[in-house]
Amino acid sequence: MHAKLPHLFDEATRVTAGDSRWQGHTSDDYWAFVGPFGGATAATVLRALIEHPERAGDPLSMTVNYCAPIAKGAFDLDVRLVKANRSSQHWCVELSQDGGEVATLATAVFAERRPSWSHQVAKFPDATPFEQTLPFPKIKASWANQYEFRFVEGEMRIGPPQAELASTYSKLWISDRVPRKLDMPSLMSMSDAFFGRIFHARRELVPFGTVSLTTYFHTAADELAAEDITRVLATADAKIYHRSYGDQTAELWSPNGRLLATTTQIAYFKA
Incomplete structure (x- = not known):
């Protein structure tokens, strides 16, 4: 029997430990228009933290600041445990290339998630089942083609500009x-x-890039494994675009009805 090949995502986010720095490598499979897909970069940083021998607990939150473009090729990860106590750890990770300036700066909190009172205030969104929702066509950016997007509502439609802006x-x-x-x-x-x-709002592609992204995790690693899922139901929206920057908020849900993560980001645009 042939050994099962690693998933492209695992290849793209693979890290190796060094004496004082960890190493990673960009992936052509997760490339955006002018650099690596920010989600893959963030996942690579998180993987380094999860695999670090001093790590304790599960990811609770992670903020990634994209300071400068990352070129194709290898990069270094300077991973530091800033502060630890009985229930949480605070980490800092700096990504750089060829001994140069920091291109990505991330902070993360890991925590021991102990049994407690639970109450999910947010309601699971109504949606047509995955199997009954049509997939979105492939696009030019390679990272997007590593995912399958099935829009229940608010599909991206690029076309002639309209007098009235579309929903975000x-x-x-x-x-x-x-x-x-x-x-x-x-x-x-x-x-x-x-x-x-x-x-979505303008129905056209404009220069755009995430500047800072924060994700909050509402599940522990063992709970996520027990969900035994390969997809999420997600909602995304924006509140404001002003003087070259705009926000985005999103929720990621298990098909079983559990809120797994919430996220917010600020992005640059030119329009």
Whole structure:
């Protein structure tokens, strides 16, 4: 029997440990228009933290600041445990290339998630089943073609500009195009796997890029594994675009009705 080949996502986010720095490598399979897909970069950083021998607990939150373009090729990850106590750890990760300046700066909190009172205030969105929702066509950016997007509502439509702006709200199923069981790194990556809300509003592609992304995890690794899922139902929206920057908020849900993660970001645009 032939050994099963690693999933492209695992190849793209693979890290190796060094003496003082970890190493990773960009992937052509997860490339955006001018650089690596930000979700894959964030997932690579998270994987380094999860695999770090001093790590304790599960990801609770992660903020990724994209400071400068990342060129194709290898990069270094300077991983530091800033502060730890009995229940949480605070980490800082700096991504750089060829000994140069920092291109990505990330902070993360890991925590021991102990049994407690639970109450999910948010309601699971109504949606047509995954199997009954049509997939979105492939596009030029390679990263997007590693995912399958099935829009329940708010599909991106590029066309002639209209007098009235379109809605920035979307509800969609997101899965790896080659199915892969969801784990924390892939949940992190999917939290950035949305088309820019400005594309939806203006019905056109404009220069756009995430500046800062924060994702909050509402599940522990063992709970996510027990969900045994390969896709999420997601909602995404924006509140404001002003003087070259705009926001985006999103929720990622298990098909079983559990809120897995919420995320917010600020992005640059030119329009």
